Amino acid sequence: xxxxxxxxxxxxxxxxxxxxxxxxxxxxxxxxxxxxxxxxxxxxxxxxxxxxxxxxxxxxxxxxxxxxxxxxxxxxxxxxxxxxxxxxxxxxxxxxxxxxxxxxxxxxxxxxxxxxxxxxxxxxxxxxxxxxxxxxxxxxxxxxxxxxxxxxxxxxxxxxxxxxxxxxxxxxxxxxxxxxxxxxxxxxxxxxxxxxxxxxxxxxxxxxxxxxxxxxxxxxxxxxxxxxxxxxxxxxxxxxxxxxxxxxxxxxxxxxxxxxxxxxxxxxxxxxxxxxxxxx
Numbered sequence: 001x002x003x004x005x006x007x008x009x010x011x012x013x014x015x016x017x018x019x020x021x022x023x024x025x026x027x028x029x030x031x032x033x034x035x036x037x038x039x040x041x042x043x044x045x046x047x048x049x050x051x052x053x054x055x056x057x058x059x060x061x062x063x064x065x066x067x068x069x070x071x072x073x074x075x076x077x078x079x080x081x082x083x084x085x086x087x088x089x090x091x092x093x094x095x096x097x098x099x100x101x102x103x104x105x106x107x108x109x110x111x112x113x114x115x116x117x118x119x120x121x122x123x124x125x126x127x128x129x130x131x132x133x134x135x136x137x138x139x140x141x142x143x144x145x146x147x148x149x150x151x152x153x154x155x156x157x158x159x160x161x162x163x164x165x166x167x168x169x170x171x172x173x174x175x176x177x178x179x180x181x182x183x184x185x186x187x188x189x190x191x192x193x194x195x196x197x198x199x200x201x202x203x204x205x206x207x208x209x210x211x212x213x214x215x216x217x218x219x220x221x222x223x224x225x226x227x228x229x230x231x232x233x234x235x236x237x238x239x240x241x242x243x244x245x246x247x248x249x250x251x252x253x254x255x256x257x258x259x260x261x262x263x264x265x266x267x268x269x270x271x272x273x274x275x276x277x278x279x280x
Contacts, residue, residue, distance in 0.1 A: 002118060003054075003144045004137055006105045009097050010121045012065040018111075018121070019162065021178070024060035027163055033058075037160060044154055048147035053136045057167035059111055062176075063094055063183040070097045071122040073108055073171055074273065078262045089263060090172050090187035092122070095273055106134070108171045112161040118148045124171065136168055177255075179267070186263050194254055 019027060031037065038056060045051040065071070073092045080086050097105070107120030155161050167173075174189045252260070266272045 002120070002148070003107065003110075003139060004134075005103070006107055006120055006123060009068075009070050009099075009105075009123075010119060012067045012069060015061060015065050015071075015121060018059060018061040021060045021062055021176070024058055024163060028058055031160070031163060033160070033163060037158060037164070041151070041154060041160075041164065044147070044151050048143060048150065050139055050143070050147050053139055053169060054110075054166045055169055055173075057109060057165045059163055059165035062178050062185055063180070065094055068096055068099065069094050070105075072097075072273065073122060073124050075172070076263065076266050076272075078259055081258055087189065087192055087259065088172060089189070089259065090174070091263065091267060091272070092185050092187070093267070093273060094183040108168045110166045112152045112155045112165075116152050116156060118152060118166070121165070124168075134168075134170060136170070182267060184267055186267075188255060188259065188263075192255065192259060194256075 018024075028034070041056055042051070045054065045056070061071075063071075071092050072095045073090055075088050076091055078087050078089065104126040105123050106125070107122075108124045109120065109122040110118040111121050113119040151166075155164055172187060172189060174187045175193050177186045177188060179185060
């Protein structure tokens with residue numbers, strides 16, 4: 001089933017043709033994606049009863065992949081301090097993958113392919129020996145195929161195949177901090193991001209305004225959170241990247257060092273991604 005298993009990985013040439021983050025954000029604004037298209041697309045998810053499992057996502061990339069590489073996502077649970085609850089962040093990294101993926105690899109994000117079907121373009125992987133059941137497995141193949149056919153037809157008809165995708169809701173949404181030198185990114189929940197008023201930045205959750213949301217649709221987001229800044233030319237999203245390696249790349253007032261230190265330690269660890277059986 002295309003929503004549960006991966007038969008083949010997306011060629012790097014196709015992945016590298018995706019719009020990079022800042023260009024995708026600009027294109028979505030030009031197309032008025034949130035106000036004119038997201039509500040109708042969200043309705044397709046609701047009608048096919050898959051809105052509890054997947055969400056609309058802004059189709060974009062951050063890095064150039066080499067052939068045989070994939071963008072692999074892995075959650076990191078960070079214990080809280082002083083009795084606070086733990087927090088989960090998402091770390092994604094470009095890693096090598098066998099030409100024939102192992103059963104541990106599973107799709108997390110899907111795009112509309114050139115042939116008009118859904119194809120995975122970013123992935124997750126089970127830990128060694130893990131047999132974790134994922135919520136999306138509750139969708140039957142019949143339901144997924146009917147949904148995919150309707151969704152892809154709508155996307156193609158509106159010319160949105162280069163800007164809209166789907167994301168498994170188990171893959172968290174949040175502010176993305178990009179590390180070009182490592183070809184990795186940290187996706188941090190907005191609940192632990194404390195943007196400083198003096199920076200001029202705000203967090204834009206891309207939520208469809210209530211007045212533009214057809215009732216009885218639930219709240220709809222494209223799953224992508226960017227940092228936006230007001231300029232003389234309007235509100236823009238900038239390709240935010242960290243030029244430094246290490247915790248100093250983050251403003252400690254914005255993301256507590258408790259989290260940044262753990263994220264960087266995990267990224268540098270030899271074991272963090274190699275515990276995913278597809279790596280190595």
